[in-house]
Amino acid sequence: MRKTIFISAIAFGLSAAIQVSSVQAAGGDSPALEKVDWSFSSVFGTYRLKQLRRGFTVYQGVCASCHGLKLLHYRNLAEIGLSIAQIKAIAADQTKKVRNDEGEEEDKPREIKDRLPEMTNKVNNKVPPDLSLMAKARLGGPNYLYSLLVGYKKPPGGKKLDDGQFWNAYFPGHVIAMAPPITEDGQVEYTEKGSPKATVKQMAEDVTAFLMWAAEPNLGDRKRMGIKVLLFLLIFTAVFYAIYRRVWRGVKH
Amino acid sequence: MSMADHFMKNPSPRNLNYWWNFGSLAGLTLIIMIVTGLFLSMHYTPHVDFAFDSVERIMRDVNYGWLLRYVHMNGGTMFFLVVYIHIFRGMYYGSYKAPRELLWWLGIVIFILMMATAFMGYVLPWGQMSFWGAKVITNLFSAIPLVGESVTEWLWGGFTVGNPTLNRFYSLHFLLPFAILGVVFLHVWALHTTKSNNPLGIDMKGPQDSIPFHPYYTYKDLFGVGIFFIVFAVIVFFAPNFFGEPDNYIRANELVTPPHIVPEWYFLPFYAILRSITFDIWFLDAKLLGVIAMGASILILFVLPWLDSSKVRSATFRPIYKWFFWIFVLDCLVLGYVGGNSPDDMAIVGVKFVTLGQIATFWYFFHFIILLPLISRIERPKPLPHSISEPVLKGGGGAATAASSQPMEKA
Numbered sequence: 001m002r003k004t005i006f007i008s009a010i011a012f013g014l015s016a017a018i019q020v021s022s023v024q025a026a027g028g029d030s031p032a033l034e035k036v037d038w039s040f041s042s043v044f045g046t047y048r049l050k051q052l053r054r055g056f057t058v059y060q061g062v063c064a065s066c067h068g069l070k071l072l073h074y075r076n077l078a079e080i081g082l083s084i085a086q087i088k089a090i091a092a093d094q095t096k097k098v099r100n101d102e103g104e105e106e107d108k109p110r111e112i113k114d115r116l117p118e119m120t121n122k123v124n125n126k127v128p129p130d131l132s133l134m135a136k137a138r139l140g141g142p143n144y145l146y147s148l149l150v151g152y153k154k155p156p157g158g159k160k161l162d163d164g165q166f167w168n169a170y171f172p173g174h175v176i177a178m179a180p181p182i183t184e185d186g187q188v189e190y191t192e193k194g195s196p197k198a199t200v201k202q203m204a205e206d207v208t209a210f211l212m213w214a215a216e217p218n219l220g221d222r223k224r225m226g227i228k229v230l231l232f233l234l235i236f237t238a239v240f241y242a243i244y245r246r247v248w249r250g251v252k253h
Numbered sequence: 254m255s256m257a258d259h260f261m262k263n264p265s266p267r268n269l270n271y272w273w274n275f276g277s278l279a280g281l282t283l284i285i286m287i288v289t290g291l292f293l294s295m296h297y298t299p300h301v302d303f304a305f306d307s308v309e310r311i312m313r314d315v316n317y318g319w320l321l322r323y324v325h326m327n328g329g330t331m332f333f334l335v336v337y338i339h340i341f342r343g344m345y346y347g348s349y350k351a352p353r354e355l356l357w358w359l360g361i362v363i364f365i366l367m368m369a370t371a372f373m374g375y376v377l378p379w380g381q382m383s384f385w386g387a388k389v390i391t392n393l394f395s396a397i398p399l400v401g402e403s404v405t406e407w408l409w410g411g412f413t414v415g416n417p418t419l420n421r422f423y424s425l426h427f428l429l430p431f432a433i434l435g436v437v438f439l440h441v442w443a444l445h446t447t448k449s450n451n452p453l454g455i456d457m458k459g460p461q462d463s464i465p466f467h468p469y470y471t472y473k474d475l476f477g478v479g480i481f482f483i484v485f486a487v488i489v490f491f492a493p494n495f496f497g498e499p500d501n502y503i504r505a506n507e508l509v510t511p512p513h514i515v516p517e518w519y520f521l522p523f524y525a526i527l528r529s530i531t532f533d534i535w536f537l538d539a540k541l542l543g544v545i546a547m548g549a550s551i552l553i554l555f556v557l558p559w560l561d562s563s564k565v566r567s568a569t570f571r572p573i574y575k576w577f578f579w580i581f582v583l584d585c586l587v588l589g590y591v592g593g594n595s596p597d598d599m600a601i602v603g604v605k606f607v608t609l610g611q612i613a614t615f616w617y618f619f620h621f622i623i624l625l626p627l628i629s630r631i632e633r634p635k636p637l638p639h640s641i642s643e644p645v646l647k648g649g650g651g652a653a654t655a656a657s658s659q660p661m662e663k664a
Contacts, residue, residue: 133502137500223490230486237476248473251464
């Protein structure tokens, strides 16, 4: 039994190491990611709705002009604590194309049932990617996103970059077409009472947490269910073990 | 015996250890995959313009869709984990030897069907890795001389991986698990014909060596299921994307090639073997040789009972084979490590991954083709116990056994 557990642990550990090493090999010459103590990280992690609302404010003010969020519907914003009235107002700021009775396309304000906009215009010759899954679509996840946002530096060795190119310590290849999006404190106003100061780092953290929620809205449910499931399993596996030992008592094997 | 009797009364060796739990775990995982897959199929759209979004709709809007998706996705990992352990158990204890050759063959058929099913399943979300993995692997068919290009276009349903490909992969991904179910039925039937092997590798000779499957192994297996579910739950609820690639959360784009195209972890050793043949031999080019090597690495398992001709089944009594078994396991792990990395990167000082892969591939085939026949000829096995119950009655002390304590009768 001990030998079994030992070997299984080694095998699992080795395969985990293989996964991790394969992943790190792709890192190249970037420095280690900035690590933030996210509220949603641990086994008991959850989103902080106030932070998500602040993050949404940052998204609206800084990112939404170029980056779409088309996998979200306006109704999802109710999950982070915005009121129906607030959401309707936010939705109505955007338009959607609708065919009228004459068959002509016209612009109508978006409604709570609609998706958030998709952005297809080019900026610096590239279409800015949709952010709905960005927190899961990059190695390092939210730590990578945060590091990227705070990782803009002067190019080393006085390297000259073209217009529309910027140097980032964490972006693979270091040359990124996105201008530093969050550049000064107070760039966005946190209107909710009790909000922290909108420093660059705070805004970067908040928008990253928001993007993590956008990518994985069910994280809280998942972890809560996981705890209940594991508790159940631990108890019942212990019961099954006791049954097994009792059934086998006195049987030579 | 009726089917129910088969299950309950099947005479099983009394000395099975926990490595024998993995067959039932594999069967359980198959059922879980079929049920979660069925419910996912109610919401999935197999069209290139809708597939990715339909999966995201499952994750966000379908009630417990995220749970269905994560259980199915990580269930694939659990299935291969359990089956690999099950296969290695067979190799260690000689479960592939006479009279269980057919059982072993049916197992390899199940393994091949699993690989086809998993490959096609990974394409369905239509992420970057789905598309590019499909492109790389289906392109291998073009290596077949003369008919390669035509076969590949026929498989694709077009001139590249596209909507017809996705549609037929969905269709086959839905079908094959039921083929697997059928072969599993045959696999269990074959098992019940020969009865289980055991850690000593010697036959059951009489009722003192066996116990009925129920309640002894039903309850032991139930305990094993508990441990299995704990591992499964930790992964599904707390690290559901640990075994995945971030690139698969990006929509497939045929104009953008990902920097590293890698399959899921359970294919990595075979991917390493495929990429390790970098040279032509005579009229056979490297691409074709890679495909042949990859295929041979699986097909060679069919001849294992004849490559290893030792009459002794269990590695417990085969001191030389035991060492080489563990080296083989290490070799498979090294192949997996190589498969997950870029061939031109450095593995260890001065050695590129491609070179390490070549060494490990060579060893893989060397183990089967040279070592096993050689070892079975020159090895002097340790003396076997006379019967399964003998070491138990002699070694153990004390309590009366559940079986009779009469002297052994001839079978």
